Amino acid sequence: LTKPATLTLSGAAGQIGYSLLFRVAAGEVFGPHTPVRLRMLEAPQAVRAAAGVAMELQDAASPLVAGIEVTADPRVAFEGANHAILVGARPRSAGMERSDLLASNGAIFGPQGRAINDVAADDVRVLVIGNPANTNAMIAAAHAPDVPRDRFTALTRLDHNRALAQLAARTSVNVREIKRVTIWGNHSRTQYPDVRHATVAGRPALEMVGAEWADGVFIETVAQRGAAIIEARGGSSVASTATAIIDHVRDRRFGLADPTDWTSTALISDGSYGVPEGLVCSYPVRPVDGRWAIVPDLELDEFSRARIDASVSELLEERAAVAALGLI
Ligand code: NAI
Structure with a gap:
């Protein structure tokens, strides 16, 4: 086995998280020889649900999982992260103005970008999924001036x-x-x-x-x-x-x-x-x-x-x- 990779997933108690985490634990991302430390970042009101997902992940008994941590604090979640996968976002609700949507996502992706800048591993790669994904990635990058620009991507x-x-x-x-x-x-x-x-x-x-x-x-x-x-x-x-x-x-x-x-x-x-x-x-x-x-x-x-x-x-x-x- 090689050195473990640290993967931080935001929105870890959400639907995509529930599908993704078990496949990461099964070795589909890093292969059968690289263990992974999973950091599950959630909004405070969903931390308990994320802890439930963490229990199930534990029950999957994957030999590739080197640790599971659940937190609502981006500075804890991104500590030493090699891979930051940003799924958690504010969905558009009925009657919501576009500027409100952008502002609430700014309040998520700005602080997460800042935390990645300050505490992630030197080789961190950031992949944004939460919509509007392109613009959320731009907001995260704007708050992470020390991270090279080519590390930021949005999923297409x-x-x-x-x-x-x-x-x-x-x-x-x-x-x-x-x-x-x-x-x-x-x-x-x-x-x-x-x-x-x-x-x-x-x-x-x-x-x-x-x-x-x-x-x-x-x-x-x-x-x-x-x-x-x-x-x-x-x-x-x-x-x-x-x-x-x-x-x-x-x-x-x-x-x-x-x-x-x-x-x-x-x-x-x-x-x-x-x-x-x-x-x-x-x-x-x-x-x-x-x-x-x-x-x-x-x-x-x-x-x-x-x-x-x-x-x-x-x-x-x-x-x-x-x-x-x-x-x-
Ligand atoms: P979901 O609503 O099931 O899960 C989102 C999770 O994010 C929730 O558990 C919520 O508590 C969490 N969250 C909210 N604010 C957070 C914060 N500040 N920090 C950490 N977590 C936070 O939604 P689902 O289905 O998992 O989708 C998530 C996002 O992915 C949506 O924005 C959706 O539009 C986007 N998406 C993007 C695609 C793409 O191709 N780029 C494809 C499909 C979905």
Whole structure:
């Protein structure tokens, strides 16, 4: 066994936490040789429920779990954390104004960013899931000035996986035959699932599926999938989100199954592809030395440019709103 990894999960008593924690304990993220210390961060009113989940985790009797701690204090939770997975967020309730939503999330992600800055391990990686994920990641990063910018990501792997699955179903191939799909922009309805560079069993995807489907039904289906699941299941995507989190962390650590492929994550823009610096935007990425690197030099046609610009405008609006609230 190697040195244990410390993973801090916020929202640990929530639905995604309940699915994710047991899979981490089973070795799905770090493999069978790396023990993990689990730090479960919750809001004060849910600490008791988190302690109940911790009891069940104990009962799973995993030889890979080197410790379980439950706390409502971010400075305790992130102490020595190598992986910070931020799921806990304030959901939008009926009649809530957007500025109220952003302000209550700022009150969560600001202090958590500050705690990560002050007490996490030097190699900490931060992955934000709680919505609005891109902007929450920007708020956390703004409060963690000592942490390198490329350590902050927001999850768009679920959108990416949804795009792979739709394309595989449409072309009747195994999902492993689909390569180089990209999710650009915000984790929201404005996202742009892009097949312009994708291949299906080595053939150009766009030729196989046609622009009408790729630019219409495909984009709509992927971007609205979360809403479709809520309608059908009566609840939001939980297990598939946990799968996407595991895929994200595992691929960054161990590399892609096919190194010529790429995946998607939202990260802090360095200005690549004309996206304003500092916005947390989804890009095509590959893992390089344990960090995500943007795939460079892809050509963007007019359609792609317009779709990316539309999602970036939404990110700019969100940034202006949190700046106006003094959250960044
Ligand atoms: P949930 O409501 O079951 O769990 C959220 C948990 O976060 C609750 O237990 C709550 O007590 C906790 N929490 C609230 N404030 C906290 C704080 N300050 N510190 C620590 N914990 C806190 O929700 P679920 O289904 O687990 O989803 C969580 C979030 O993930 C939501 O914001 C949802 O929109 C987002 N999401 C994002 C996806 C993505 O692809 N980026 C996909 C699916 C969900």
